[in-house]
Amino acid sequence: xxxxxxxxxxxxxxxxxxxxxxxxxxxxxxxxxxxxxxxxxxxxxxxxxxxxxxxxxxxxxxxxxxxxxxxxxxxxxxxxxxxxxxxxxxxxxxxxxxxxxxxxxxxxxxxxxxxxxxxxxxxxxxxxxxxxxxxxxxxxxxxxxxxxxxxxxxxxxxxxxxxxxxxxxxxxxxxxxxxxxxxxxxxxxxxxxxxxxxxxxxxxxxxxxxxxxxxxxxxxxxxxxxxxxxxxxxxxxxxxxxxxxxxxxxxxxxxxxxxxxxxxxxxxxxxxxxxxxxxxxxxxxxxxxxxxxxxxxxxxxxxxxxxxxxxxxxxxxxxxxxxx
Amino acid sequence: xxxxxxxxxxxxxxxxxxxxxxxxxxxxxxxxxxxxxxxxxxxxxxxxxxxxxxxxxxxxxxxxxxxxxxxxxxxxxxxxxxxxxxxxxxxxxxxxxxxxxxxxxxxxxxxxxxxxxxxxxxxxxxxxxxxxxxxxxxxxxxxxxxxxxxxxxxxxxxxxxxxxxxxxxxxxxxxxxxxxxxxxxxxxxxxxxxxxxxxxxxxxxxxxxxxxxxxxxxxxxxxxxxxxxxxxxxxxxxxxxxxxxxxxxxxxxxxxxxxxxxxxxxxxxxxxxxxxxxxxxxxxxxxxxxxxxxxxxxxxxxxxxxxxxxxxxxxxxxxxxxxxxxxxxxxxxxxxxxxxxx
Numbered sequence: 180x181x182x183x184x185x186x187x188x189x190x191x192x193x194x195x196x197x198x199x200x201x202x203x204x205x206x207x208x209x210x211x212x213x214x215x216x217x218x219x220x221x222x223x224x225x226x227x228x229x230x231x232x233x234x235x236x237x238x239x240x241x242x243x244x245x246x247x248x249x250x251x252x253x254x255x256x257x258x259x260x261x262x263x264x265x266x267x268x269x270x271x272x273x274x275x276x277x278x279x280x281x282x283x284x285x286x287x288x289x290x291x292x293x294x295x296x297x298x299x300x301x302x303x304x305x306x307x308x309x310x311x312x313x314x315x316x317x318x319x320x321x322x323x324x325x326x327x328x329x330x331x332x333x334x335x336x337x338x339x340x341x342x343x344x345x346x347x348x349x350x351x352x353x354x355x356x357x358x359x360x361x362x363x364x365x366x367x368x369x370x371x372x373x374x375x376x377x378x379x380x381x382x383x384x385x386x387x388x389x390x391x392x393x394x395x396x397x398x399x400x401x402x403x404x405x406x407x408x409x410x411x412x413x414x415x416x417x418x419x420x421x422x423x424x425x426x427x428x429x430x431x432x433x434x435x436x437x438x439x440x441x442x443x444x445x446x447x448x449x450x451x452x453x454x455x456x457x458x459x460x461x462x463x464x465x466x467x468x469x470x471x472x473x474x475x476x477x478x479x480x481x482x483x484x485x486x487x488x489x490x491x492x493x494x495x496x497x498x499x500x501x502x503x
Numbered sequence: 504x505x506x507x508x509x510x511x512x513x514x515x516x517x518x519x520x521x522x523x524x525x526x527x528x529x530x531x532x533x534x535x536x537x538x539x540x541x542x543x544x545x546x547x548x549x550x551x552x553x554x555x556x557x558x559x560x561x562x563x564x565x566x567x568x569x570x571x572x573x574x575x576x577x578x579x580x581x582x583x584x585x586x587x588x589x590x591x592x593x594x595x596x597x598x599x600x601x602x603x604x605x606x607x608x609x610x611x612x613x614x615x616x617x618x619x620x621x622x623x624x625x626x627x628x629x630x631x632x633x634x635x636x637x638x639x640x641x642x643x644x645x646x647x648x649x650x651x652x653x654x655x656x657x658x659x660x661x662x663x664x665x666x667x668x669x670x671x672x673x674x675x676x677x678x679x680x681x682x683x684x685x686x687x688x689x690x691x692x693x694x695x696x697x698x699x700x701x702x703x704x705x706x707x708x709x710x711x712x713x714x715x716x717x718x719x720x721x722x723x724x725x726x727x728x729x730x731x732x733x734x735x736x737x738x739x740x741x742x743x744x745x746x747x748x749x750x751x752x753x754x755x756x757x758x759x760x761x762x763x764x765x766x767x768x769x770x771x772x773x774x775x776x777x778x779x780x781x782x783x784x785x786x787x788x789x790x791x792x793x794x795x796x797x798x799x800x801x802x803x804x805x806x807x808x809x810x811x812x813x814x815x816x817x818x819x820x821x822x823x824x825x826x827x828x829x830x831x832x833x834x835x836x837x838x839x840x841x842x843x844x845x
Contacts, residue, residue, distance in 0.1 A: 276617060279618075280619065284617035288622055301578065301609065305578055316588075335575065338570075338572035497620065
């Protein structure tokens with residue numbers, strides 16, 4: 180197991196590409212939502228990229244992730260098709276979920292993405308189930324449950340800690356603590372600490388700076404290896420900030436005046452860029468090449484999605500059951 | 504043909520399917536009952552003894568005693584089903600569904616649809632239901648209408664040992680999430696059950712008796728009550744058709760409409776409470792699709808709109824009885840009720 184700082188060029192570029200793809204994807208969705216091309220709402224992951232990228236880089240398609248309502252970042256980082264994602268979010272027939280799920284239920288089980296979830300905390304038990312499958316089949320696959328500081332209080336999550344420890348499940352619990360559960364700050368809603376809660380169930384846990392890809396990657400790597408080797412569950416408490424609201428349209432008046440501006444000074448993309456450039460691990464031109472590629476990819480995806488057909492009336496009733 | 508109990512029939516179905524398919528696992532509270540304890544490991548075999556012997560035969564990797572935390576283990580069963588196992592999870596009493604309804608209602612039921620057909624969730628949740636044994640308000644409910652209401656779930660109510668084995672085998676082989684309702688009062692009832700595995704398709708009602716005058720639709724334990732009532736009114740020259748839908752989702756509406764078209768009269772017997780129930784659902788389906796065939800307004804025999812009482816003086820008044828079914832048959836034929844006091 181190598182430290183993130185020792186990743187080779189192409190791996191570091193992969194990491195950057197994942198993060199930049201998430202950022203560009205989300206900024207594009209923000210723009211499109213404001214322009215009225217996206218129905219419903221979106222929950223943007225900007226500011227949180229290092230978490231999804233740092234963790235998902237360590238996973239294969241057989242490893243399952245259970246995501247949150249803020250699921251685009253996990254979906255991109257897990258390797259889901261970006262054009263399929265845009266089409267899904269725009270409700271198109273050949274979207275990732277046939278236009279039947281949308282942003283809140285975006286999924287691709289073939290890539291190990293068990294779905295964004297509209298129910299806070301529901302992913303804890305689901306990830307335990309995926310881990311149980313891996314354990315009983317002896318695959319050495321792991322599962323990851325993502326949830327927020329808000330979700331961390333759900334009975335589903337606390338029960339999952341107990342189950343995972345008792346059954347020694349290869350699951351990593353990831354608390355994506357961006358300081359807010361909708362409009363309620365974590366200080367108002369979370370008693371004790373995430374790490375101590377896990378430790379109370381005899382689950383090893385660590386807190387990391389979620390703006391730093393390298394910290395996330397290294398800590399997650401240790402936990403994933405522990406799970407693969409039969410060591411059972413771990414908990415990773417990621418502390419970072421979301422740049423935008425709980426949902427698009429959230430005026431965020433509950434935040435401090437300069438809070439977001441301050442947070443942007445530690446933009447995870449800048450933290451990564453500065454580190455790799457200062458240590459001469461990558462050239463600026465290489466980063467810019469990735470950026471150009473990703474920007475073009477997103478623009479093409481949006482155009483393709485807008486030209487893509489909607490589902491037919493016949494699609495309304497398909498896939499309620501395998502067979503009825 | 505060997506005679507087995509309802510309990511044995513389900514045990515046999517589980518054992519045979521677990522022998523056939525290594526991805527079938529059981530999990531629930533005390534499904535083994537004793538795992539990790541100093542005494543007997545397979546001490547209970549489930550709270551009602553249905554899974555006795557399966558831990559001994561298949562071991563702790565296939566029969567998993569869980570902690571008392573339904574959200575996590577029912578949810579884990581959902582996640583395991585979506586990722587390649589075929590779990591049979593036990594929700595001890597359907598009254599406990601409040602704890603874990605999200606994992607069934609919003610997760611298992613909806614994966615396939617929300618993910619555009621790209622998920623399969625072959626989960627079975629066994630649960631027990633029904634009035635009896637003075638279980639009282641929180642251990643006696645019949646909540647199948649709530650699950651029937653949810654698109655994406657299938658709901659099964661076996662009425663006899665033969666039905667129980669065939670429907671359980673079907674449930675395990677079915678690729679959709681299935682909620683399997685076992686009436687506790689039926690566990691000791693006996694019936695003919697073939698030794699070899701067999702499956703009974705979902706959505707196919709069983710017509711147990713054919714008659715000209717009244718169609719009685721009944722579920723679960725109420726099927727035998729309906730048969731007893733039908734035999735009793737035969738002495739008055741009334742012949743009844745008795746229909747057991749077997750599954751409330753999918754529901755064999757066609758068979759129900761066909762028999763009502765022949766008799767023109769419908770009595771529905773349902774042990775559940777009456778608002779938004781299977782009884783009202785069936786009466787509505789028949790009224791809207793078969794109105795012209797009805798000679799009289801349908802009658803429902805159900806529990807009252809009340810929690811289940813504890814006292815031995817009250818519990819028997821709560822459950823639909825053979826007498827109440829006979830009275831409904833007479834009423835739908837516009838005949839005077841029998842004066843039992845005479």
